Amino acid sequence: MPGLIHGLEAERIRANLERVRDRIGPEVEILAATKYVPVEEMGTLAEAGIELVGENRLQELGAKRERYGEAFTWDFIGNLQSRKVKRILPLVRLIHSVATDSVLEQLGKHGDDRTEVLVEVNVAGEETKGGVAPQELRAFIERCPVPVVGLMAMPPFSTDPEASRPAFAKLAELAEEHRLSRLSMGTSQDWAVAVEEGATIIRLGTELYA
Numbered sequence: 001m002p003g004l005i006h007g008l009e010a011e012r013i014r015a016n017l018e019r020v021r022d023r024i025g026p027e028v029e030i031l032a033a034t035k036y037v038p039v040e041e042m043g044t045l046a047e048a049g050i051e052l053v054g055e056n057r058l059q060e061l062g063a064k065r066e067r068y069g070e071a072f073t074w075d076f077i078g079n080l081q082s083r084k085v086k087r088i089l090p091l092v093r094l095i096h097s098v099a100t101d102s103v104l105e106q107l108g109k110h111g112d113d114r115t116e117v118l119v120e121v122n123v124a125g126e127e128t129k130g131g132v133a134p135q136e137l138r139a140f141i142e143r144c145p146v147p148v149v150g151l152m153a154m155p156p157f158s159t160d161p162e163a164s165r166p167a168f169a170k171l172a173e174l175a176e177e178h179r180l181s182r183l184s185m186g187t188s189q190d191w192a193v194a195v196e197e198g199a200t201i202i203r204l205g206t207e208l209y210a
Contacts, residue, residue: 005209008041013048016208024195024202031075033187033205039064046071054096054203058084065091077152077184077203079130086110094118096152096184096201099130101143108145115146118184121174123153123167134174141178150182150200151175161190168197 020030032045035056042064045053055061056078065074076088080097085106088095098107099120107115119140122131131153132140141148151174155167168185175183175198186194188207195202 003036004038005036006038006041008037008044008209010044010047013045013050013208016210017049020191020202020204020207023192028195028199029201030208031077031184031201031203032208033077033203034064035060035078036205037209039067042068042071050208052201058088061088061091082106089115094149094182096120097130098144098148099132104140104144111146116149117144117146118150118152118182119144119148120152120154121171123170123174124156126156129154134170137174137178148178148180150180150184151178152184154187155185155190157189159189161193164190165193165197168194168199172198 017030029052031052031054032050034053046068051073052075053072054075054077055064061076074092075094075096076092077096080095080103082100082102085103089110094116096118097120098117120131121137122129122133151171153167153171155164158164171185172183182200183198184201184203185199186202188204191202191204191207
């Protein structure tokens with residue numbers, strides 16, 4: 001797999017984690033995105049004080065959780081295929097990327113009273129992005145057979161953090177409208193803006209590892 005990160009340093013990650021934590025305060029969760037972190041490097045994240053991790057693919061989630069299950073809280077943050085819902089659910093605290101009716105059908109079959117999910121919203125209306133359209137959100141939440149506790153969004157990529165602000169503000173507005181408490185938004189390039197707009201979970205990669 002291209003782009004895997006090797007040679008992670010616990011001290012550097014801890015320093016980056018503390019720097020971000022100082023900026024955002026204790027209320028916002030810092031999720032370490034581990035898509036490019038190989039299983040043998042996960043122990044370094046635990047050593048550095050990372051508590052919450054997010055994985056994009058079921059296979060890697062299974063392998064990492066099998067080895068480091070008790071070391072972290074686990075979330076699923078990747079594109080969610082309905083046929084994998086059954087296997088992902090027992091492994092994670094939250095799925096961040098619920099966005100299709102086929103996924104809702106699987107949640108109905110395999111979710112239980114502990115299942116909680118976030119709905120991914122396509123706030124910018126990008127045709128290439130997944131997510132529920134804002135105007136369809138209420139009906140989608142009503143159709144969801146397990147508790148929806150928040151929303152997630154991926155704004156259009158930009159090197160300018162301010163470019164993400166309208167999308168984050170829109171997501172926060174939708175969360176308030178639907179009385180949802182969790183907001184998963186903001187990545188390494190725009191997390192500070194996301195926090196200003198009300199993020200409760202930020203998903204960081206290079207910001208922690210570099």
